[in-house]
Amino acid sequence: MNSPLRTPWQGPMIELQQLTKVFGDTRxxxxxxxxxxxxxxxxxxxxxxxxxxxxxxxxxxxELPTSGDAFIEGLSxxxxxxxxxxxxxxxxxxxxxxxxxxxAEYLDFFxxxxxxxxxxxxxxxxxxxxxxxxxxxxxxxxxxxxKGMRQRLCLGRALIHDPSTLILDEPAAGLxxxxxxxxxxxxxxxxxxGKTILISSHILSELAEMCDRVGIIERGTLLANDTVAGxxxxxxxxxxxxxxxxxxxxxxxxxxxxxxxxxxLEHRGQAxxxxxxxxxxxxxxxxxxxCDARVRVLEYRPVDESLEDLFLKVTTGQVQ
Amino acid sequence: MxxxxxxxxLSSSLSPQVDGAAIPYPSLAxxxxxxxxxxxxxRVFDGLVSHLNPILIKEAxxxxxxxxxxxxxxxxxxASVGWTVIGIVTYSPDIYYLPSGMDLMSGYYLVLSMAMxxxxxxxxxxSLAAELDEGTYEMxxxxxxxAWRIVSGKMNSACLQMLIYFSAxxxxxxxxxxxxxxxxxxxxxxxxxxxVTSLVLTSFGLVLSTIAKGRTLQTxxxxxxxxxxxxxxxxxxxxxxxxxxxxxxxxxFLGYFLPILVALSFVxxxxxxxxxxxxxxTENRSTRxxxxxxxxxxxxxxxxxYAAWATEEIEFITLGMMMLTVYWFFVGIxxxxxxxxxxxxxxxxxxxxxxxxxxLSWWMPGPGTGFMFCLxxxxxxxxxxxxxxxxxxxxxVTLGNSGTSPIYxxxxxxxxxxxxxxxxxxxxxxxxxxxxxxxxxxIIVGVLLLFLGVxxxxxxxxxxxxxxxxxxxxxxxxxxxxxxxxxxxSQGLRPIEVSLMVFIVGTFILAVNLILLFxxxxxxxxxxxxxxxxxxxxxxLAEAGTASADESESVS
Ligand SMILES: Nc1ncnc2c1ncn2[C@@H]1O[C@H](COP(=O)(O)OP(=O)(O)O)[C@@H](O)[C@H]1O
Ligand SMILES: [Mg+2]
Numbered sequence: 001m002n003s004p005l006r007t008p009w010q011g012p013m014i015e016l017q018q019l020t021k022v023f024g025d026t027r028x029x030x031x032x033x034x035x036x037x038x039x040x041x042x043x044x045x046x047x048x049x050x051x052x053x054x055x056x057x058x059x060x061x062x063e064l065p066t067s068g069d070a071f072i073e074g075l076s077x078x079x080x081x082x083x084x085x086x087x088x089x090x091x092x093x094x095x096x097x098x099x100x101x102x103x104a105e106y107l108d109f110f111x112x113x114x115x116x117x118x119x120x121x122x123x124x125x126x127x128x129x130x131x132x133x134x135x136x137x138x139x140x141x142x143x144x145x146x147k148g149m150r151q152r153l154c155l156g157r158a159l160i161h162d163p164s165t166l167i168l169d170e171p172a173a174g175l176x177x178x179x180x181x182x183x184x185x186x187x188x189x190x191x192x193x194g195k196t197i198l199i200s201s202h203i204l205s206e207l208a209e210m211c212d213r214v215g216i217i218e219r220g221t222l223l224a225n226d227t228v229a230g231x232x233x234x235x236x237x238x239x240x241x242x243x244x245x246x247x248x249x250x251x252x253x254x255x256x257x258x259x260x261x262x263x264x265l266e267h268r269g270q271a272x273x274x275x276x277x278x279x280x281x282x283x284x285x286x287x288x289x290x291c292d293a294r295v296r297v298l299e300y301r302p303v304d305e306s307l308e309d310l311f312l313k314v315t316t317g318q319v320q
Numbered sequence: 321m322x323x324x325x326x327x328x329x330l331s332s333s334l335s336p337q338v339d340g341a342a343i344p345y346p347s348l349a350x351x352x353x354x355x356x357x358x359x360x361x362x363r364v365f366d367g368l369v370s371h372l373n374p375i376l377i378k379e380a381x382x383x384x385x386x387x388x389x390x391x392x393x394x395x396x397x398x399a400s401v402g403w404t405v406i407g408i409v410t411y412s413p414d415i416y417y418l419p420s421g422m423d424l425m426s427g428y429y430l431v432l433s434m435a436m437x438x439x440x441x442x443x444x445x446x447s448l449a450a451e452l453d454e455g456t457y458e459m460x461x462x463x464x465x466x467a468w469r470i471v472s473g474k475m476n477s478a479c480l481q482m483l484i485y486f487s488a489x490x491x492x493x494x495x496x497x498x499x500x501x502x503x504x505x506x507x508x509x510x511x512x513x514x515x516v517t518s519l520v521l522t523s524f525g526l527v528l529s530t531i532a533k534g535r536t537l538q539t540x541x542x543x544x545x546x547x548x549x550x551x552x553x554x555x556x557x558x559x560x561x562x563x564x565x566x567x568x569x570x571x572x573f574l575g576y577f578l579p580i581l582v583a584l585s586f587v588x589x590x591x592x593x594x595x596x597x598x599x600x601x602t603e604n605r606s607t608r609x610x611x612x613x614x615x616x617x618x619x620x621x622x623x624x625x626y627a628a629w630a631t632e633e634i635e636f637i638t639l640g641m642m643m644l645t646v647y648w649f650f651v652g653i654x655x656x657x658x659x660x661x662x663x664x665x666x667x668x669x670x671x672x673x674x675x676x677x678x679x680l681s682w683w684m685p686g687p688g689t690g691f692m693f694c695l696x697x698x699x700x701x702x703x704x705x706x707x708x709x710x711x712x713x714x715x716x717v718t719l720g721n722s723g724t725s726p727i728y729x730x731x732x733x734x735x736x737x738x739x740x741x742x743x744x745x746x747x748x749x750x751x752x753x754x755x756x757x758x759x760x761x762x763i764i765v766g767v768l769l770l771f772l773g774v775x776x777x778x779x780x781x782x783x784x785x786x787x788x789x790x791x792x793x794x795x796x797x798x799x800x801x802x803x804x805x806x807x808x809x810s811q812g813l814r815p816i817e818v819s820l821m822v823f824i825v826g827t828f829i830l831a832v833n834l835i836l837l838f839x840x841x842x843x844x845x846x847x848x849x850x851x852x853x854x855x856x857x858x859x860x861l862a863e864a865g866t867a868s869a870d871e872s873e874s875v876s
Contacts, residue, residue, distance in 0.1 A: 062458050064601055074851040079665040081600045083855055085462045096454035098378070100385040104346040105378070112374035113463035118351075118367065125349035138346040157459065 009073045013038045013165050013196035014059065019068035021054050021220075028054040030220035031068070036198060036213075038164075041191045043211035044200040045311070051220040052200040053093060056169050059198070060090040072165050089158030091151075093169040097142045103153055104129075104138040107160060114161035124160055132156040132186070148179035155186070166190065168199040172206050184210055204311040216314050224314050229280075232302075232310060240303035241283065243272045246296035255293045259286060273303075374465065375473025379447070380480060389481075396435050396485055400492045403427040421501035422565060428492050429510060429560060435485045436518035437553045438546075444478045445525035445545055448594075449532050457598070467599035471526055471591050478522045482515065506567055509576070510560055516583050517556055521549055523590035530597035575630060578623040585616045602663035606655075606685035610693055613651060617644070617701045625708045637709035637726060638807055641702055645733040648698035652741040653766045655690030656748055657759035662686060667846040687752075688837045691745060695830070698737055706730050724812035724819075732807065732819035736800055738826030742833045743769055749836070773798040794818050797825075 012035035021029040029051040036042040044052050057063040059070045061081035070077040072084045098106070107128060111121045129135040132152040137145065145153065151171055158166060168187075172180050187210050191197055201207050207214060208228045216224040216231075224231060245252050249267045256262050256274060261282075265274045276283060287300050352362040369377065383389040407424045448471070451457040460470055493507055528545055532538035563569060589612050596605035624640030627633070662670075662685060671680040682693040709726035724732075744766045751761040777796045781789045789796075796802050797818045806813045813819060 060462055061600065062461065075855060076849075079602055079663060080852055080855075081602065082464075082466075083852070086464060088462065090462055092455070092458070094455065095459060096456040098382060098456060100382045101378070104348045105381055108348045109374055109378040110459075110463060112370070112377065113460065113465045115464045117370040121370075122349050122351050126345055129345065129349060135345065136343045138349070161463075 008038070011074050012036060012071075013073055014042070014198055015071040015074075016055065016059070017069050017071070019055055019058060019070055020066050021051075021058060021063065022066045027220045029058070029065070032217065032220070032222045033068075034215050034222065034225050036196055038196055039191065039194045040212040041187065041197045041199060041210055043204075043207035043214035044198060044217065045202065045204050045207060045214055046200075046217035047202055049219075050202075050217045052202075052217060053169055055217075056090070056167050056198065056200060057092075060088060060167055061085060062090075086161070087164050089161070089163035089166045091154050091158045091166070091168045091171055093173065095150075095154050097150075099143065100141070102139050102141050103134055103145070106142055106153065107134075107156055110157045111160050116161065124162065128156040128160050131159065131189075133182075148175050148182075151175065151179070151183070152186075159190075163195075165196045166198070168197065170200055170202070172201060172203075180206070216311070231314070239277075239280075239283070240273065240275055241286075242299070242301055242303055243274075243290065243297060244299035245270055245272065245290075246298050251293060252290060252295045255289055255295065256286070259289060262286065270298075373469060373473040373476050375460075375470060376476040376480065379473075379477035383477070383481070392435065392439055393484065393488065396431060397488055399431045400428055400489055403431065404492060404495065421496045421499040423501075424492075424499065425496045425502050425507065425510075426561060426565065428489055428496065429514070430557065432485060432489050433514055433553055433556065436482060436514050437521060437556065438549045440478050440481055440485075440518055441521040441525040441549055442542075442545065443481070444474055444522045445529045445542065447477075447529075448474050448526055449529035449538055449542075452529065452532070452598070453535075453538065461598070467595040468592070470598065471595040474526055475523060475591055479519075482518060486511070486515075502565075503567060506564060509569075510564055512580065513556070513560065513564070516580055517552060519587045520583055520590070521552060523587045523594070524548075526594045527590045527597070530594045572630065574626055578619070578626055582616070582619050582623055585612070585619055588612055589616060601659070602665045604666050604669065604685055606658065606690065607683045610683055610690075614697055617647075617697060620644070620647075621701055621704055621708075624705060628708070628712065634709060634712060635808060637705055637712075638724065638729060641705050641726075641729050641733050642804055642807075644698055644701045644705070645737050648694045649737055649741055649766070652691060652694040652737075653744055653762045654759055655694060656687050656745050656762035657752070657757055658685060658687045658690055659757035660687060660752070662843060664846045667843060668848050670843055670845040672845040687745070691741070691833065691837070694741070695737065699734060702730050702733055724807045724809075724816070728813065728816055728819040729807065731823040732803065732813070735819065735822035735824070735826035738830040739822065740766070740769055740773070740800075740826075742826070742829035745833055746829070746836075770800070774801050794821060797822050 014036040016033050016035075019029050019032045020027065032051070032055060034042070044056070046052050054063065055070075058065050059072065059077055061077045061084050064078060069079075073087050075083045075087075077084045101109075104125070107125055108121075111125055116124055129138055132155055134149070134152055134156060137149060142150070142153065155168070155171065158168075171187075172183055175183060187197060187199065191210070199207060199211070204214070204216075211228065213225065213227050214231065215222055243252065243256075247270075249270055249272055252272060253265065253267060256265055256272065261276050261278050263275045263277070265272070267273065276286065278285075287297065290297055290300075352359065352366050404424065407427065411423075448457075451460065457470075461467075465473075493511075496502060497504060497507060525545055528541045529538075532541045589609070592609050592612055596609060599605050620640065620643070624636050628636035628640075666685055670684060671677045682689050682696065706726035706729060709729075744762050747769075748761040748765045752758070755761070777799050778788045780795060781787065792802060792806055792814070794815060794817065803813065803818065803822075
C-alpha cells in the first residue's frame with residue numbers, strides 16, 4: 001500500500017481544533033482541542049454524556065460541528081469527508097447489522113464498498129479474519145454472535161481497508177474479562193503496527209495501560225490532557241512516597257529529616273512514609289542521599305493513588 | 321510486498337484451532353484458483369462482479385436467504401400458474417380454436433403489476449429507510465461508496481427483483497401470445513409501460529425514504545407512498561385495460577418513445593435527489609440536480625413540439641408551457657429551502673472572475689442562485705416553446721381553433737411564476753432564517769398561496785355581489801386554475817389584458833426579490849488547502865502506481 005513515492009504526513013494524525021457542538025440547549029462538545037501524533041494511542045475518558053461519542057462522530061465525518069474543525073492527517077472532516085473516510089476506521093459504540101448475512105459476507109461487502117478488488121480484497125479479508133480471530137465464525141449469521149464476537153467483527157470492518165487512523169468508541173463496554181484482555185492485546189498490536197488510535201471509555205483503568213496519553217472530558221469540556229503518569233503527578237502538589245529499608249530506620253529518618261523538601265515524615269516498622277513537593281525527576285536525589293548515608297534501601301516508590309480516585313478528582317474539578 | 325505481519329502471533333492466540341489444523345477460510349476470502357477453462361472463466365466472472373455495485377451484491381445475497389422475497393416470488397408464480405389453469409379450465413375446450421389470449425393477459429398483467437407497482441417500490445422505500453434508521457447507513461457512508469453509488473445500488477437491487485419477476489411471468493406471456501387474440505406489440509407495450517411506471521415509483525420511493533427521519537414521519541410517508549402506489553395501480557390498470565388492450569392505439573415510434581424518455585428522466589432526477597439528500601452537507605449537492613432539470617426541460621420541449629407538429633394541435637404548446645410553469649414553481653419551492661450559508665468546500669469551486677460569475681453562479685448551490693436558475697431556465701423554455709408556436713401560427717397550418725397566442729401565454733405563465741414563486745420566497749425567508757434550511761415552510765407557504773389565489777377573488781365576489789361570479793373577469797386573474805382553463809378555450813383567454821396584468825404584478829414581485837437577492841453575492845472563492853492539493857497528487861500517483869502494478873502482474 002505504501003508506495004515509495006509517498007512521503008507520509010508529518011503533522012498530527014488526529015487533531016481537534018476548538019471543536020464545539022451544540023444540540024438545542026446542550027453543549028455536547030465545548031471548545032475541545034487536542035492532537036494525537038502518528039502511532040500513538042490516545043485514551044478519551046469521561047462519564048456517560050460527556051461528549052465523547054459526539055466528538056468522535058464529528059471526526060468520523062458523521063456529524064457536523066457547530067464551530068471548530070476536526071482533522072485526520074491534516075484533512076478536514078468537515079470539508080473533505082471523502083478524503084478523511086479513506087484513511088479512517090471507525091468503530092461506533094452501537095452498530096446495526098443486516099439480517100440474513102454472515103460474517104464473511106459482511107466483511108466482503110465492506111471490502112468491496114471500500115474499493116478493494118481482486119486479490120487485494122481476498123488478501124485483506126483473510127488478514128482481517130485472522131487478526132480478529134473470526135475465521136472459525138465466518139459462516140455464522142451475525143445476529144447469532146456474542147457481544148465480544150460482534151465487537152471483533154465491527155473492528156474487522158473498521159480495519160478492512162487498512163486505515164492509518166482508528167477511532168474506537170467504547171470498544172470494551174459490555175465485554176467479559178477474557179474478551180477485554182483480547183481487545184487490549186489487539187489494540188497494542190495495532191499500535192505497534194503504526195496505527196494511530198483514539199479510543200474512548202468511561203473507565204480510566206480500562207485504558208491506562210495501553211494509552212500513551214489520556215484526555216479527560218466532562219460535560220463537553222476537556223479537563224486534562226496528559227500521560228497517565230503525568231496525570232498522577234499533577235493530581236497532587238505533594239507526592240506520598242514510601243521507603244522500605246533493611247534494618248533500623250532511625251538513621252534513615254535522620255537523613256530524611258535533614259532534607260528541606262521532605263515533610264510529614266513518619267515510620268511504621270521498616271516502612272518510612274513522607275511527602276515531597278519536588279517533581280519526579282528530583283526525587284532520585286532523595287534516594288541518593290539515603291544511599292550515600294549507607295542506608296540499605298529495599299524499595300523506594302510513590303504511594304499509588306487508585307485511578308478511580310484520580311478520575312473522580314479530575315472530573316469534580318479538583319485539578320485543572 | 322514484504323509485509324511482516326505483527327498479527328500472526330496474535331491471531332494464533334485468538335483464533336481457535338481444530339486439532340492443531342487451521343480452519344479453512346470461507347470461499348469468499350479465496351482467490352478463484354481453478355485450472356483450465358473453468359478456472360479462467362471463474363476469474364473473468366470474479367473480475368466482472370468486482371465492477372458491480374457492492375450494495376447490489378449484498379442485497380442479492382441477502383434476498384436469496386430472505387423469507388419475504390421467497391414468499392412474494394412464489395405468490396407471483398402461484399398466482400400466474402393458477403390464473404393459467406383457471407383460464408384453461410373455463411375456456412376448455414374452446415381454447416383450442418377461440419382467441420382467448422386477451423383475457424389471460426389481463427390476469428397476468430394484474431399479477432405482475434401488483435408486484436411491480438406495489439411490492440417493489442415499498443421494499444425499496446423500506447430498504448433505504450431502514451438503513452438510515454438503524455444506523456447501518458452510517459457505516460456505509462464512511463466507506464468509499466458515494467451517496468450516488470448507495471442510492472443506485474438500492475435501485476439496482478430493485479431492478480434485479482423486477483428482472484426476476486419478469487422472467488417468472490415470461491412463460492405465461494409466451495403462452496398468451498400463442499393463444500392468439502393479442503398482438504405481440506400490445507404485450508410489449510404493456511411490459512414497457514409496467515417497467516417504466518415501476519422504475520418511476522421505485523425511484524420516488526427512494527427519495528421519500530431519504531426524507532423520512534424518525535418513526536412518525538416515516539410511517540406517515542409510508543402511508544403516503546402506499547396511497548400513491550395503489551392509486552397508480554388503479555389508474556394504470558384502467559389505462560392499460562381500456563386503451564392498450566383494446567388495441568385501437570396507433571402512432572409513431574417517437575410518439576411513444578419521447579414520453580417514455582421524459583418519464584425515465586424523472587427516474588434519474590429522483591435518484592439524484594435521493595443521493596443529494598444523503599450526501600455530506602458540505603458537498604455541492606445542487607449542481608448535478610440543476611443540470612438534470614435542464615436536460616429534462618429540453619426533453620419536454622422536444623416532446624411537446626413533436627406532439628404539436630405530429631397532431632397539428634397548437635393546444636400542446638399551451639399545455640407544454642403550463643406544465644413548465646408548474647414544474648419550475650415546484651422546483652423553485654424546493655430550492656428556497658436550500659442552505660444560505662455555503663461550505664468552504666463549495667466555495668472552493670465558486671467562480672472567481674466576473675465573466676464566469678455571470679455565467680456559472682446560477683449553477684452553484686444556494687436559494688438565491690437557485691431562484692435565478694429556475695426563473696431563467698423556465699423563461700428560456702417558454703420562449704423556445706412560444707417561438708415554435710408562433711412559427712406554426714404564422715405558417716398558418718390548419719391549426720384551426722387558435723386558442724391563445726403564444727406571446728400572451730408567455731406573459732401569463734412567466735407572470736404567474738415570478739409572482740407566486742417570488743411571494744413564496746419573500747414570505748418564507750424570515751422563517752428560513754430562524755429555523756435554518758428546510759423545505760417545510762416554503763412548501764406550506766406555496767400551497768397556501770395557491771389556495772388563496774383561487775379562493776381570494778371568489779371571496780371578494782361574495783362580498784361585493786353576494787355570490788360567486790359565474791363568468792370570468794379580470795378580478796379572477798390570481799385564480800390560476802380558472803385562467804389556465806380559459807387559455808385552452810377555443811376563443812382563448814378573454815380579456816387578453818389579464819395576461820399583461822399578471823405579468824406586470826409578477827415582475828414587480830420579482831423586482832423586490834432581486835433587490836434582496838444581491839446580498840447573496842457576497843461569496844468569494846476559497847483557496848484549496850495545500851494539504852488537499854498534496855493529497856490529490858498523492859492519490860493520482862497511487863492510482864498510477866496500482867495501475868502499473870496490475871499491468872506487471874498480468875504480464876508476468
Ligand atoms: N443527536 C443528539 N441530539 C441531541 N442531543 C444529543 C445528541 N447526541 C448527543 N446528545 C447529547 O450530547 C451529550 C453528549 O453525548 P455523547 O457524546 O453521546 O456522550 P458520551 O459518548 O460521552 O457518553 C449528551 O448530553 C447527549 O444527551
Ligand atoms: Mg458514548
